[in-house]
Amino acid sequence: MTNLFRFNDNFLLRKEGKTISKVWENYQPELVFWNQKKVTNDLEKQVSGRALLFSEIASFYPKNDVIKKIIELKPIIVPGVVSIKHKHLKTMLSLVFRDIFTLKSEGICLRCGSTNVKEIECVRCSSYCLSCRDCFMTGESTSCTPLFLFSSKGENKNRKALLSLEFSLTKAQQRAYDMAVNFVKEKHYDKALVYAVCGAGKTETVFGAIKHVLDKGGKVLYATPRRDLVKELSERFQKAFIDTDMLTLYGGSESKYSRADLVMATTHQVMRYYSFFDLVVLDEVDAFPYKGSKRLPKLVYRAGKKDSQMIYITATPDKEFIKSKLELITVPSRFHKYPAPEPELVKGSFRLLDKENFLDKLINYLGFSELPKELTRFFIHYGGKKPIFVFVPAISLIEPVTNTLRHLYPNLVIESISSKDQKRDKKRDYFLKKKIDILVTTTIMERGVTVSGVQVVVLFCHHKIFESRTLIQIAGRVGRKKEEPQGEVLFIGEKITPSMKEAKKTIINMNREAKRLGFLDY
Template sequence: MSITEAYERISKSKINFSDNRQDFNIQSCVRDYDTNNFTGLFDHNETMLFSNIYPYVEGRALLADELYNLLKMIGEDTQHGQTPEGTSSSVEANGLTTDMALLQKFLIFTNALIIPSVISKKDKFMAKIMEEIFDQDLSNQFKNGCFRCGSKDLLETDCPRCKRRCFVCRECLKMGEARSCTPLFLFSKEQNLQLKIKISPEASFGQNKLESMPKGKLDYDYKSDDLLENLPHLDFDLTPAQKEAYDMASEFLDREEKKALIFALCGGGKTEAVYGAVKKIIKKGGKVLFATPRRDLTRELSHRLEKAFPGIRINTFYGGFKNKLSDGEFVVSTTHQLYRFYRAFDLVILDEADAFPYRGSNNLPLLLGRSLKKDAKLIYISATPEKSLLKETKKKTAYLITIPARFHKKPAPLPKLIKVSKKGMEGNNGKFSKKITSFIDKNLDLNKPMLVFVPTINLAEETSRRLEKYLRKQNYLKKQEHLSNDADNSIASIVSFSHSKDPKRDEKLIEFTNGKIKILVSTTILERGITLEGVRVLVLFSNHDVFDDRALVQMAGRSGRTGADPYGEVIFAGEYITKAMKRARKLIDRLNKEALKKGFIEE
């Protein structure tokens, strides 16, 4: 069975915009025209309008309602931008949401692929389409599921749209309703699935890749050497380790491998290492995605990239962000937002590939693959990469790039592994093991902030209270001449806790950063994304299952990050020494030795 036959089998879906309830059959897009020749189908105004709108939808996967809302947003956006000669800007762009004949022409013009959002049973025709869309063999695992997000979690319900019982994707409910009766629109210059009808080069983006189309307002000359010559803009010089990685990431784009791994020491400055590759793709007229695991990182990264690449239009996607246009050359998004894209990017950079939500997800790797163009490149960035990815680098199927040193040219602190009884770590009535209290006392005397990691929420709160008791017994406040005796410097304000369910965690993190809180007891919620001068790290109950080698490396990576205090101190305390504790120490030691060998750090 060919792809064309499979597509024809499913090309009878009804398209419905919920706002105006106008249904039409996909086949009606062509029923009034000569299916062997589309020359003359589009007049000059339509050609200019469609050319102008297409960059907004290119590389997108959209439900009908999402397409409707996006077209409305495009109309509003073009009110404030340049208007192609012969068009009436937002009036005609918005006209696509009310004029079904115009919309049908647009779908033909863009060679859009239109498929059901959800399939509810194993179907050889659907399976063929599914494999093509996600670019891999799914015959043994995908008997039903959602074309939009890749989830298999379906629910059969009474449907207000088709007035029958049909299937809805549970995973998509919070992002828009994907049902077996509603279509999904896929827009791509690389569209391989073709209708049996023959479309002339003048009419189809999918077959001529825009080469002969009129230029709309979004055809920025990003290929210009004048624009890119002085990019990226940096407020600092790259370290030798960063510069090596920067050059290797740029060279990777010309290598045979499709994937690369940037294996970076925590605090090694991994983000800047991809800037050369980004510049190279944009110079060629390509498109880049930088995906991160969390919303706060996405916002921060977007601001950094805007400063580094002035003049390049950057679009940002994360939950709750209002503007969903993707007409820029650079997209920054959370990994959860990957469901929005289809064959969109020439380069995808996946930051913290070992972290939630990407790690352990069945859906996100599928969506990541779907977002890539056929010949695209993929760069994973991680301080604690998956074993499977490291094996690929050894087999030379993935290109390995390391950043083994921090900017201050000092080795990362090696964790000290110690055995402590459970009772000694619990600290009932403030009675902690001497190994623990000596660490606490020394760093309080040195006025060094301490991050104490524990495996559970209950332990975070209990350990915080027990440390308070210990400090009271030690008359800590009276010993600290640099502290006043006001209420703000009570023991309770010096020691605190943080975890995912703590409503004041952001406020406490600010107080910890400002030096008001001296000891912050935390779950793994703070294992990433925090840099604080002079911080010392103590991991209690390091033998707990929640502390695998990746988590331990990340927690150790909080210490020794600043030039003012580059050495830091890290202790892993457990009832016994686990393999994970040993592996974490070994990994840090490996990068230190590599950095020393290459001359990136001083002994």
């Protein structure tokens, strides 16, 4: 069956009676962009374990015999984009993604997994083609563009990877660390879930498993949807795995492709790998843009070899996912051994005033008939003493809330930050340096920010954007630092929603589990 898609069957290029040479001729305009500096002599080494468009291969192997050389390596060849009407659709899906699923779109990009494909008048083949609108910035994938999937060649050779941990693991981390090593040693399961409370030091728990796979000569991918996290973690990994060939890939990164044993990448960069890794670690799997997106996990999955193992790391796993067949590894306590702060749920009214009358009616701050006393106490207690995060569900609420707070607390430095904010990084920095007392924000700050001593209040918490997972992440901002391991979290909504209750319950349960296992000192 697979032979159908090998190049020498010409299946792809036979399209609508066009001869092979004619189609290849149409690639010529792109060859102008060949960058001579990147030329390689060892094509096989460059393409092994990767999924590449012809134009990408041509960019580092700009030789006349490139097509002949590619065929010699016997890659699987599929069109970049395939229509749902294609009679071999299912076979292609199972070949490329190892999964057959139904599509509601016109087609799917086999390169990046996007279903955002459109019919275009194609300059390459001068006919109508489906083109992917998601990955075209990095070379256009169309239904007349061949995508080559090269399996990685060669046996894994044993070696010794040096691992230097500059810190000691907590009991909770050590237990997870051992379980993860066991997972890759015993191979009873093909996936494991590291379910860690926010601030547990979850990354370190998989270092042992990674080392084990590297020792066996295997290749490891550490992928996360968050670019900032890739950058930060890559430094930590470089310090830990001193003598390991490492490659860091994220949008806008300097490093070019090279064969490496340990690859840190954003999930988008993973689309160029195929059947390459022995262990794939997927960190913050539920973070944007993963949430609700099915395509990126598919890409990460195909980057692994057929018999590879996967470790998912998250603080907020999907309930169904926990129940699936996997090795569950929990890290219920934070590295400083204090329990995670449990949120207080408050019911309060938020009838917002129109912007027009806003200043006139400031007396009705935020539209509250009066401020909930918990909120007043919160601001009086912490204002100017500890940094405060105020979360609101929408950008449109940022300004009125910020203005109200400024009016109420004129002595405090109150700023706002949103995804549309040009000075975002600067304000974030000021807040970290405690030059801002109160920072009003949307959920863009829900993760990845560690501010010492921060206290958190969520306004309009009844809003549907505040799912329990989001709320757990938000609550997880508090008490992360050893110097300030505790703090307060206030969820205020017009009603107490199931999400609010669930978030609180989850945090309480994790703390109980930590206590039961003797992981808490306080």
